[in-house]
Amino acid sequence: MNESPQTNEPDGLVRLGSEHGVWSRFFQVSPLIIVGTKEPDGSFDLAPKHMVTALGWENFIGFVCTPAHGTYVNARREEEFTISFPRPSQVLAASLAAAPRCEDDLKPSLDLLETRPATVVDGVLLRDAYLHFECRTERIVDGFGHNSLIAGRIVETLVAEDSIRRADRDDRELILAAPLLAYLAPGRYAEISETLAFPFHEGWSR
Secondary structure, X not given: OOOOOOOEOHHHOEOOOOOOOOHHHOOEEEOOEEEEEEOOOOOEEEEEEXXXXXXXXXXXXXXXXXXXXXXXXXXXXXXXXXXXXXXXXXXXXXXXXXXXXXXXXXXXXXHHOOEEEOOOOOOEEEOOXXXXXXXXXXXXXXXXXXXXXXXXXXXXXXXXXXXXOOOOOOHHHHHHHOOEEEEEEOOEEEEEOOOOOOOOOOOOOO
């Protein structure tokens, strides 16, 4: 970790500048996903990502990757991928998916992960995850330093029964019964079970 900055701004703010990456200097809440892609030999790779977001209100999602990773190469070549959102109890599965490859380019840790076939695209999903997206690669935008944005069009969504919102189910009780996994970059995670309704201003609209 970098040395503590010496220049303090008013109101207790610390100036970090822009000469170096800032993301390791504080925590921020992110989803944690497992991206599934098909390898050239027909097998499937699974890799965790946390720089992920919905791309607008329609069925598009994007995540950050690098051209040096198999996920990027596979998603570009096959033009499809899957996304699974693990539960807090599946943190170990996410860690196993992040294991490095061996000298023979194999990833033995993936053999320990339970998967199920996707329903629309040619891929696999992390079994027991609470949410799955099956995606076609919409576009890839390079040039964010060494990284790229992979945008996908969601062509199918599968949600666990205990995690789907319904008119007769209270949102607070739903999340309490089926907690969400949050990644606190860099390097920590949390289980979200207690939530409060956001105080939207009268007249607010998306």
